Amino acid sequence: MEASGWAKSYNPPNLRRTSVWRAGYPGVQGHATKHDWQRTSMSDIHKRIADSFNAQGLMATVGATLSLVAEGEVHIALPFSKALSQQHGYVHAGAITSIVDTACGYAALTKAPPECDVLTAEFKINLLRPALGEHFLAIGRVLNSGKLLTVCTGEVRAFSGAGSAHKVVALMQATIVNVRR
Amino acid sequence: MEASGWAKSYNPPNLRRTSVWRAGYPGVQGHATKHDWQRTSMSDIHKRIADSFNAQGLMATVGATLSLVAEGEVHIALPFSKALSQQHGYVHAGAITSIVDTACGYAALTKAPPECDVLTAEFKINLLRPALGEHFLAIGRVLNSGKLLTVCTGEVRAFSGAGSAHKVVALMQATIVNVRR
Amino acid sequence: MEASGWAKSYNPPNLRRTSVWRAGYPGVQGHATKHDWQRTSMSDIHKRIADSFNAQGLMATVGATLSLVAEGEVHIALPFSKALSQQHGYVHAGAITSIVDTACGYAALTKAPPECDVLTAEFKINLLRPALGEHFLAIGRVLNSGKLLTVCTGEVRAFSGAGSAHKVVALMQATIVNVRR
Amino acid sequence: MEASGWAKSYNPPNLRRTSVWRAGYPGVQGHATKHDWQRTSMSDIHKRIADSFNAQGLMATVGATLSLVAEGEVHIALPFSKALSQQHGYVHAGAITSIVDTACGYAALTKAPPECDVLTAEFKINLLRPALGEHFLAIGRVLNSGKLLTVCTGEVRAFSGAGSAHKVVALMQATIVNVRR
Numbered sequence: 001m002e003a004s005g006w007a008k009s010y011n012p013p014n015l016r017r018t019s020v021w022r023a024g025y026p027g028v029q030g031h032a033t034k035h036d037w038q039r040t041s042m043s044d045i046h047k048r049i050a051d052s053f054n055a056q057g058l059m060a061t062v063g064a065t066l067s068l069v070a071e072g073e074v075h076i077a078l079p080f081s082k083a084l085s086q087q088h089g090y091v092h093a094g095a096i097t098s099i100v101d102t103a104c105g106y107a108a109l110t111k112a113p114p115e116c117d118v119l120t121a122e123f124k125i126n127l128l129r130p131a132l133g134e135h136f137l138a139i140g141r142v143l144n145s146g147k148l149l150t151v152c153t154g155e156v157r158a159f160s161g162a163g164s165a166h167k168v169v170a171l172m173q174a175t176i177v178n179v180r181r
Numbered sequence: 182m183e184a185s186g187w188a189k190s191y192n193p194p195n196l197r198r199t200s201v202w203r204a205g206y207p208g209v210q211g212h213a214t215k216h217d218w219q220r221t222s223m224s225d226i227h228k229r230i231a232d233s234f235n236a237q238g239l240m241a242t243v244g245a246t247l248s249l250v251a252e253g254e255v256h257i258a259l260p261f262s263k264a265l266s267q268q269h270g271y272v273h274a275g276a277i278t279s280i281v282d283t284a285c286g287y288a289a290l291t292k293a294p295p296e297c298d299v300l301t302a303e304f305k306i307n308l309l310r311p312a313l314g315e316h317f318l319a320i321g322r323v324l325n326s327g328k329l330l331t332v333c334t335g336e337v338r339a340f341s342g343a344g345s346a347h348k349v350v351a352l353m354q355a356t357i358v359n360v361r362r
Numbered sequence: 363m364e365a366s367g368w369a370k371s372y373n374p375p376n377l378r379r380t381s382v383w384r385a386g387y388p389g390v391q392g393h394a395t396k397h398d399w400q401r402t403s404m405s406d407i408h409k410r411i412a413d414s415f416n417a418q419g420l421m422a423t424v425g426a427t428l429s430l431v432a433e434g435e436v437h438i439a440l441p442f443s444k445a446l447s448q449q450h451g452y453v454h455a456g457a458i459t460s461i462v463d464t465a466c467g468y469a470a471l472t473k474a475p476p477e478c479d480v481l482t483a484e485f486k487i488n489l490l491r492p493a494l495g496e497h498f499l500a501i502g503r504v505l506n507s508g509k510l511l512t513v514c515t516g517e518v519r520a521f522s523g524a525g526s527a528h529k530v531v532a533l534m535q536a537t538i539v540n541v542r543r
Numbered sequence: 544m545e546a547s548g549w550a551k552s553y554n555p556p557n558l559r560r561t562s563v564w565r566a567g568y569p570g571v572q573g574h575a576t577k578h579d580w581q582r583t584s585m586s587d588i589h590k591r592i593a594d595s596f597n598a599q600g601l602m603a604t605v606g607a608t609l610s611l612v613a614e615g616e617v618h619i620a621l622p623f624s625k626a627l628s629q630q631h632g633y634v635h636a637g638a639i640t641s642i643v644d645t646a647c648g649y650a651a652l653t654k655a656p657p658e659c660d661v662l663t664a665e666f667k668i669n670l671l672r673p674a675l676g677e678h679f680l681a682i683g684r685v686l687n688s689g690k691l692l693t694v695c696t697g698e699v700r701a702f703s704g705a706g707s708a709h710k711v712v713a714l715m716q717a718t719i720v721n722v723r724r
Contacts, residue, residue, distance in 0.1 A: 052268040053268070055266075055268040056266060056267050056268050056273060057262070057263045057264045057265055057266035057267075057273070058264070058265050058266060058267065058273035058275055058276055059273075060264075061242065061243075061264045061265065062242075062275075081238070082238045083238045083239070083241075083242045084238055084239050084242065085236075085237060085238035085239060086237050086238075086239065087233040087234070087236040087237050092237060092238070092239035092240075092279060092283075093279075093282055093301055094239055094243075094275060094276070094278055094279025094280070094282055094283070095239055095275070095279070097275055097278045097279070097282070098273060098274075098275025098276070098278070098279070099275070101274055101275055101278070102273075102275065119308070120274055120308055121307065121308065121483075121511055121537055122305065122306060122307040122308060122484070122513075122537055123305070123306060124303065124304070124305035124306075124486055124667040124716060125303060125304060125305075126302065126303040126687075126694045126716060126718060127300070127301055127302065127303060128686075128687045128689075128694060129687075129689075143671075143711075143714060144669075144671045144672075144711070144714075146671075146672075148510070148539065149483055149539065151484075151669045151671060151714060153714075168686075168687070171686060171687075171694060171696075171716065173667055173669060173714065173716045175483055175484055175537060175669060177510065177511065302664075302692055302718055303665065303694075303718055305486040305535055305667055307506075307513045307535060307537060309505075309506045309508075309513060310506075310508075324490075324530075324533060325488075325490045325491075325530070325533075327490075327491075329691070329720065330664055330720065332488045332490060332533060332665075334533075349505075349506070352505060352506075352513060352515075352535065354486055354488060354533065354535045356488060356664055356665055356718060358691065358692065414630040415630070417628075417630040418628060418629050418630050418635060419624070419625045419626045419627055419628035419629075419635070420626070420627050420628060420629065420635035420637055420638055421635075422626075423604065423605075423626045423627065424604075424637075443600070444600045445600045445601070445603075445604045446600055446601050446604065447598075447599060447600035447601060448599050448600075448601065449595040449596070449598040449599050454599060454600070454601035454602075454641060454645075455641075455644055455663055456601055456605075456637060456638070456640055456641025456642070456644055456645070457601055457637070457641070459637055459640045459641070459644070460635060460636075460637025460638070460640070460641070461637070463636055463637055463640070464635075464637070481670070482636055482670055483669065483670065484667065484668060484669040484670060485667070485668060486665065486666070486667035486668075487665060487666060487667075488664065488665040489662070489663055489664065489665060
């Protein structure tokens with residue numbers, strides 16, 4: 001996998017690599033490896049999430065891509081665009097929220113019973129600093145999953161250029177509900 | 182002011198009408214009336230907010246328009262578009278959040294000292310039901326404004342068609358900070 | 363019902379009075395009136411909530427009393443005590459949170475199916491100003507109730523003395539989940 | 544330092560030990576070591592926080608003790624008591640919230656400019672499971688500190704007995720504001 005600069009500085013934490021699907025950063029397709037995961041194979045889970053992601057008009061509209069799907073963790077990448085700006089030229093909190101909400105929802109889906117879909121009941125987000133950068137990465141992680149509710153934490157990292165360190169621009173805490181399909 | 186169907190069913194609550202600027206719903210320009218408001222005229226406040234709104238790439242991208250500016254209350258309208266959907270075809274929580282966050286921010290700005298700009302520090306949003314409708318209206322209202330922090334409540338209403346009653350699809354509680362320009 | 367000064371200034375809003383149980387403010391017991399309410403009489407609902415309230419060690423420890431039970435709205439009163447202070451002598455945010463969380467939970471219970479109990483999944487609270495006063499009143503209201511989740515808004519009002527106007531010191535938005543008993 | 548059972552299972556994470564003040568768990572006084580920390584010695588910071596903690600009526604009322612003060616992290620311990628219960632006998636969410644709000648506030652204070660005091664502007668808390676246990680430990684950590692606002696994350700761990708593993712019962716995300724004394 002050949003990844004351009006900004007992605008090299010990104011290191012996905014705490015993942016059991018056998019259960020990870022990872023897209024190229026950007027534009028290079030990764031591949032899934034099989035594993036036993038809640039009686040559903042990783043490739044099944046990844047396919048389900050990728051299909052769902054691709055059915056989202058908003059993700060295409062903002063230019064977001066699904067970057068990583070692992071058990072309890074999903075990443076979504078977003079390049080900067082003027083079409084996403086707020087009045088000072090930074091990325092609008094709404095665009096930042098859109099990708100990290102989506103990342104948290106799919107992270108919860110990786111832990112949901114196979115017969116369930118997920119809905120975000122609510123979230124809270126702190127905007128830590130202006131969303132200034134060339135690329136953004138939203139990371140959603142499951143903190144606790146129950147039969148009915150899943151609690152996720154999310155963050156959005158801003159990358160200013162090739163090889164640069166990131167800054168965390170937003171922090172989310174979300175409650176997602178399992179609903180029977 | 183001639184407004185098309187969905188807007189007729191919308192009744193802006195609790196506004197002193199002399200301090201209200203209101204756009205047509207949709208496409209018909211309203212006009213501001215003068216008033217004494219923090220030593221800044223309503224038309225000044227409205228112009229400042231309209232200019233800021235128009236400088237937001239994201240608001241144009243999602244198709245939102247500024248509908249009403251009053252002291253402590255701002256409305257933003259959003260027609261349904263497939264480009265804003267989540268995977269089931271409803272409007273994505275991120276788009277809903279984008280408009281109500283913006284409405285709360287500008288509502289706070291109407292109460293901020295003239296030398297200050299505002300930044301959203303954080304918000305929490307409950308998504309009460311799927312965002313299903315033809316038009317959406319985000320309403321941001323100041324609940325309490327201090328020297329430093331303003332607390333707003335926001336809601337998003339969904340309208341299914343001409344003359345229909347609305348349903349509240351989202352409820353927000355936001356903290357906005359005054360920063361010197 | 364004879365109520366001392368601070369309570370006279372309190373006016374419970376938007377209640378259908380036939381469905382309201384109200385305690386004296388303070389110390390004088392009110393009484394419930396019968397009504398048809400989710401196939402459970404008001405006196406049943408009130409009794410269930412009063413019994414539950416009285417089983418809470420914390421409510422007795424902080425000195426809180428149940429003031430009003432109505433469909434979708436519950437009030438809890440708390441007199442000032444040094445035993446509840448934070449370091450500057452005001453009432454601690456934790457005590458303020460305790461009563462408004464409880465008020466929201468019981469408000470949700472008035473809307474829950476008879477076979478269900480309720481649990482607070484999460485809440486967010488803004489502390490608008492120091493909790494300075496002689497008496498406090500927490501008001502929990504149901505904003506939206508679904509089969510599974512109920513969203514409540516809560517506020518805490520501070521009363522400085524007999525006949526005084528109140529100030530809102532805290533604002534809550536809470537998600538409560540119905541669970542089968 | 545000799546600590547009884549429940550504390551042995553507790554391992555404070557990610558602390559530079561030279562900047563840590565730690566109480567015995569329970570009842571054995573720890574001691575501070577000097578360090579250079581925002582031009583204020585650790586013992587100064589600890590003394591300021593301990594004095595403030597001891598001035599809180601509510602912390603004494605619920606039986607909480609200050610367990611650890613480090614740069615950006617504060618712990619507060621709470622033994623189970625029936626006086627803190629909700630209606631099912633677990634510890635009330637309000638008591639859980641009280642200790643983790645306090646822990647977050649003091650964590651923020653360790654990062655505040657020396658001339659500032661801190662106030663909690665708002666927080667959001669998810670209650671992950673019933674607060675069932677013999678001892679509880681609230682951990683507040685600074686995630687981001689700016690000139691004006693500090694964002695903390697907090698959690699509350701429940702310990703069921705000597706040497707037992709803990710369960711996280713609550714997760715908080717809080718915004719704390721620096722105010723000049």
